[in-house]
Amino acid sequence: MLSPAEIEKRLLRLLPRVEKPARYVGGELNQVVKPWARIPLRVALAFPDIYEIGMPNLGLAALYELVNQQPEMLAERVYVPWPDMQALMRADELPLFSLETRHALRDFDLVGISLPYESIYTNVLSLLALGGIPLLANARTDEDPLVLAGGHATFNPEPMADFIDAFVIGDGEEALLDVAHCLLEAKRNGAGRAQRLRALAAIDGVYVPALYDVSYHADGRVAAVDPREDGVPQQIHKRVVAVLPPPLTRPLVPNLDTVHNRVAVEIMRGCTRGCRFCHAGMVTRPVRERSVEAIVEAIDAALEATGFGEVGLLSLSSSDYSQALELVRTVAARFGSRRINISLPSLRIESFSVELMQALAGNSRRGGFTLAPEAASERMRAIINKPVATSQLLETAREIFSRGWHTIKLYFMIGHPEETLADVEAIAALCQAVLAEGRRVLGSRAKVHAGISTFVPKPHTPFQWVPCDSLEQITAKQLLLRQRLRERAIKLSWSDPHETMLEAWLARGDRRLGAVVLAAWQAGASFDAWREHFRFDLWQQAFAAAGLAPEFYTHRPRPLEERLPWEHIDAGVSQRFLREDRAWSAAQRLRDDCRERCSACGILPTFKALRAAHPGPGWKCPEVGGGAAATAAAAGAAAAGEPA
Numbered sequence: 156m157l158s159p160a161e162i163e164k165r166l167l168r169l170l171p172r173v174e175k176p177a178r179y180v181g182g183e184l185n186q187v188v189k190p191w192a193r194i195p196l197r198v199a200l201a202f203p204d205i206y207e208i209g210m211p212n213l214g215l216a217a218l219y220e221l222v223n224q225q226p227e228m229l230a231e232r233v234y235v236p237w238p239d240m241q242a243l244m245r246a247d248e249l250p251l252f253s254l255e256t257r258h259a260l261r262d263f264d265l266v267g268i269s270l271p272y273e274s275i276y277t278n279v280l281s282l283l284a285l286g287g288i289p290l291l292a293n294a295r296t297d298e299d300p301l302v303l304a305g306g307h308a309t310f311n312p313e314p315m316a317d318f319i320d321a322f323v324i325g326d327g328e329e330a331l332l333d334v335a336h337c338l339l340e341a342k343r344n345g346a347g348r349a350q351r352l353r354a355l356a357a358i359d360g361v362y363v364p365a366l367y368d369v370s371y372h373a374d375g376r377v378a379a380v381d382p383r384e385d386g387v388p389q390q391i392h393k394r395v396v397a398v399l400p401p402p403l404t405r406p407l408v409p410n411l412d413t414v415h416n417r418v419a420v421e422i423m424r425g426c427t428r429g430c431r432f433c434h435a436g437m438v439t440r441p442v443r444e445r446s447v448e449a450i451v452e453a454i455d456a457a458l459e460a461t462g463f464g465e466v467g468l469l470s471l472s473s474s475d476y477s478q479a480l481e482l483v484r485t486v487a488a489r490f491g492s493r494r495i496n497i498s499l500p501s502l503r504i505e506s507f508s509v510e511l512m513q514a515l516a517g518n519s520r521r522g523g524f525t526l527a528p529e530a531a532s533e534r535m536r537a538i539i540n541k542p543v544a545t546s547q548l549l550e551t552a553r554e555i556f557s558r559g560w561h562t563i564k565l566y567f568m569i570g571h572p573e574e575t576l577a578d579v580e581a582i583a584a585l586c587q588a589v590l591a592e593g594r595r596v597l598g599s600r601a602k603v604h605a606g607i608s609t610f611v612p613k614p615h616t617p618f619q620w621v622p623c624d625s626l627e628q629i630t631a632k633q634l635l636l637r638q639r640l641r642e643r644a645i646k647l648s649w650s651d652p653h654e655t656m657l658e659a660w661l662a663r664g665d666r667r668l669g670a671v672v673l674a675a676w677q678a679g680a681s682f683d684a685w686r687e688h689f690r691f692d693l694w695q696q697a698f699a700a701a702g703l704a705p706e707f708y709t710h711r712p713r714p715l716e717e718r719l720p721w722e723h724i725d726a727g728v729s730q731r732f733l734r735e736d737r738a739w740s741a742a743q744r745l746r747d748d749c750r751e752r753c754s755a756c757g758i759l760p761t762f763k764a765l766r767a768a769h770p771g772p773g774w775k776c777p778e779v780g781g782g783a784a785a786t787a788a789a790a791g792a793a794a795a796g797e798p799a
C-alpha cells in the first residue's frame with residue numbers, strides 16, 4: 156500500500172484534472188490531526204457519498220469529535236470521490252485515503268461507515284474497493300481493517316450483511332467507543348479476526364452477521380436467523396444513550412458549499428407522536444432532550460469556532476421540544492442582533508409553530524414555511540396516526556400567510572396503506588384550499604409548493620407487513636396529481652417511482668439481497684441516490700442474475716405470523732405493540748401522543764434499568780420505580796395490556 160507521502164504526490168497530480176478538487180484536500184478549519192505513529196487505534200469515519208453530502212452529517216461529525224477526544228484513538232474522514240476522480244484514481248492506482256493524513260483506507264484499524272438510508276449501499280462497495288479492502292467480509296484477513304456500519308438503515312442490516320463485519324444498532328456514541336476499546340484490547344493481545352468478531356458480538360447493540368445463519372422456507376420466506384455459536388445473542392437489542400452527550404462545539408468548516416453550511420444542534424432525539432409510517436419515530440424512541448442552556452452554549456461556542464451564519468435546531472418534531480418557546484426566545488435574544496439565520500425544521504401543524512417561527516425570524520421571512528400533513532383526507536390521517544383536522548391546517552395556513560410568509564411548502568406521501576384515488580385527489584384539493592387561503596390574504600403573491608414522495612413500508616413500524624404500491628399504481632397517482640394541479644401558483648414535485656422501488660427492495664430485503672447489491676455494483680450501479688446516475692435496469696438485471704423476484708420484497712402482503720428478515724434486531728418497540736397498532740390503523744383508531752399517555756410500546760420494559768438509573772425530565776418516558784409518573788405509566792400500560 157502507498158505511503159501518505161506517495162498518496163499526496165499522486166493526489167497533487169490529479170487535482171487539476173477533477174471537478175471541485177477541494178473535495179479531496181482536507182485541512183478545514185477545526186480539522187483534528189493527531190500523531191498517527193503514536194496513536195494505537197486509528198478509526199476512519201466514512202460517508203458513502205461525496206464530500207458535500209457527507210460533511211454536514213451531524214452523526215458522523217459528533218463521532219469524529221468523540222473519538223478524537225480519546226487519547227489512544229484518532230478519527231479521520233473519508234468520502235466517496237465523484238466518478239471523475241474515481242476513474243483517475245483507478246487509472247493512477249491511487250487508493251482511497253483519509254483527508255487528514257492521506258493514509259489509505261486499509262491502513263486503519265476500524266472503518267466506521269454511516270448508513271442513514273438505502274440508496275447509498277452500492278457506494279459502500281465503491282468505498283471499500285477504492286480503499287483496497289476486500290468487498291466480502293468473509294474474504295478479509297487479520298491484515299484488513301474491521302468494517303463497522305451504523306445509522307438508521309442498519310435496523311434491517313441483512314441486505315448489507317455480506318459486506319459489513321459488524322453493525323451498531325441504535326445510538327452510536329457509546330457503542331462506537333465500546334467497539335473501539337474492544338479492538339484496542341484485541342490489538343494489544345494480538346487477537347485474530349475471528350476472536351475480534353466474537354468479542355464484538357458480546358457488546359450490547361452490536362450485530363456480527365457472520366455469526367448467524369439464515370435459513371429459508373421453500374417459497375423464499377425467512378425461516379430463522381440463528382446464532383452459529385453458544386454465547387452469541389439470539390436478539391440484538393439496540394443501544395440507547397440515557398443522556399444525550401454534549402453537542403458539538405467545534406464543527407468542521409467545509410472547503411466548499413455543502414448541502415448545509417451551518418451549525419447544527421440536535422435539540423431532542425426520538426418522537427412520541429407515533430406516526431405509523433415513520434421509521435425514525437419508531438426506532439429512535441425514547442425521547443431525550445437537551446437543556447436550553449446546553450443548546451445555547453453549544454451554539455455560542457460553535458458560532459465562535461466557525462463563523463457560520465446559520466444555525467439549525469434539529470429534531471424529528473421540533474414543536475414537541477418541551478421548552479420550545481423558551482429556546483427560541485433565548486436563541487433569538489442572544490443571536491438575533493448578529494444576523495444569524497436560525498432554522499427550526501419539522502414543525503407541527505398548529506398556531507404554536509407559527510408563533511415559534513415568528514419568534515425566531517423576527518421581521519425576516521426567508522424561504523417558505525414548511526408543513527407536512529403527509530395525507531390530505533382525515534380518514535387517511537387516522538390510518539397513519541397523524542391526526543390534524545383540515546380546518547386546523549387551513550387556519551394555520553391563514554396565520555402563516557397573514558404573518559408575512561408568501562410560500563407554504565406542503566409535504567405529502569402517496570402509497571399509504573388502504574389509500575384510494577379519492578385520498579390522492581384530496582391532496583390536490585387541499586393544496587388548492589391552502590392557496591385560496593393565501594390569496595385571501597396576499598392576492599396573487601401567495602404560492603404553494605407541494606412535495607409528493609411515495610411511502611415505503613419500513614421495518615420496525617406498524618406498516619412493516621403491508622405491500623408497497625406498484626410502479627403502475629405510483630405512476631397513475633402522480634399523473635392524477637399533475638392533471639389536478641395545473642395552477643401556476645402551485646409548484647409540484649415528486650419522487651421517481653423507480654428510486655422508490657430500490658429503496659423498498661433494500662429496506663425490506665433479506666440477506667440474499669447482498670448478491671443483488673454486489674451484481675448491480677459490478678454492472679456499474681453507484682450513486683443511486685443521484686437521479687442522473689441511477690440505473691434501474693442494472694438492478695433488474697442484478698435481481699435476475701441472483702434468481703430473485705423484486706416483487707417478492709415489495710408487493711407481497713406479509714402475514715402477521717411471517718418471520719421478518721429483521722426480527723432478530725430489537726428496536727425496543729415490541730412486535731406486540733406493532734401488531735396492535737397495525738390493527739388500530741385498519742380500524743382508523745388514533746393513538747395518543749405517548750407523553751400524554753404511555754402506550755406501552757416496549758421501550759420501558761427493554762430499558763427499565765437505564766431509565767431507573769437516569770430519573771428526571773430529560774427522558775420523556777415515565778419514571779420507573781414509583782411516583783406519580785410511574786403510576787400514570789402503569790395505568791397507560793395496563794390499558795394497553797402490557798406491564799409498563
Ligand code: SF4
Nearest residue numbers: 749753754756759776
Ligand atoms: S414506553 Fe411509553 S412513553 Fe416511552 S416511548 Fe414507549 S409509549 Fe412512549
